[in-house]
Amino acid sequence: MTLSIAIIILTCLVSITSFSRHNSIDELSMWPYMVKEKNQYYRFITSGFVHADYMHLAFNMITLFFFGRYIEVMFQQLFGGKLYFLLFYIIALIASDIPCYIKNRNNPGYRSIGASGAVSAVLFAFILVQPWTKIYIFFLPLPAIIYGVLFLGYSAYMAKRGGDGINHDAHFWGAVVGVLFPLALKPGLAGYFLHQLTNFN
Template sequence: MLTLSLVIIIVTCIISITAFSRPGEMDKLSMWPYMVKEHNQYYRFITAGLVHADYMHLGFNMLTMWFFGKYIEIMFQQIFGGKLYFLLFYVLALIISDIPSYIRHRNNYSYRSIGASGAVSAVVFAFILFQPWAKIIVFVIPMPAILYGVLFLGYSVYMSRRGGDGINHDAHFWGAVFGVVFPLALKPQLAGYFMEQISSLWR
């Protein structure tokens, strides 16, 4: 069955792989805050999520999308009553996760950022909202999704302040936050459901 999440994976893989051998294309699509500011190239907030640094970067993001995307797509359709909510969620996650980077680096000509990590983080954290105690595997270590979420946010904040590794940790953090905020904004009752799930461990 061709789901929206699968379509996103296919399109992202095609564009990313095509751009691997075309550095100029990568520059045209990347999140380049300076060019957004100086030339109003706002499309970059979306196209940056369609290109990746290499096969490992692409594979990690798209495998994560494969594992979590279909579930969130189904949940959104059941809760909000339409398939397009997931597409809206993903596109907004791409945009919003890059806004802090744009603000921070809009005067830095040399700064560029690529990858769908912000939107993929949003998908993972939406999953955590629905299934906080689900077991997920992190580098062969099984742990509750909620624990992974806490560790991920803490690590993202730490690495954002430290810097120097070429990874846009701000996009990871704000994408994750958006993954929780978006469904709660549309249906605040989900907060009660989340708390019920959290407290169920001690019942």
């Protein structure tokens, strides 16, 4: 079993069993105020394993299913071990929630859940190595790099605007981790990305 499939199974089990138990969501969610007041740092990780509903869960896990296996194999080939993918996923979960913590650490009413930050990291790691591959957004084929630019712009705009209950900061910073993590371990990927970008067929 691949690590990405194992993460999907674990996330589905935790999320589905939490749907009818709101206290479980409160216990696992990213609750910045409780992190600050009670030092509950585990929330940076556990929040990525609970979701609001089946649609939220399905969107994240389907995306992880299609891109996670590719990135897992790529990391194994580039860095020499499967555990790099697990490290990458955990770092993305944590890093994508840091802006949320900073903004809301004094707000006892704010909570955030979902694996979106880590899933964004996986997707953008794919964009780094396959920028012109078509991905389907609501059944519409779009080059991955075009989607990436639009996604980053939209996430940055909505993070500033706020008010829709979605943690757009996690989406944006997860995407940043998705690019920086592989580049930090293999700087030569920057040249590979530029070569791919300028050799569009």
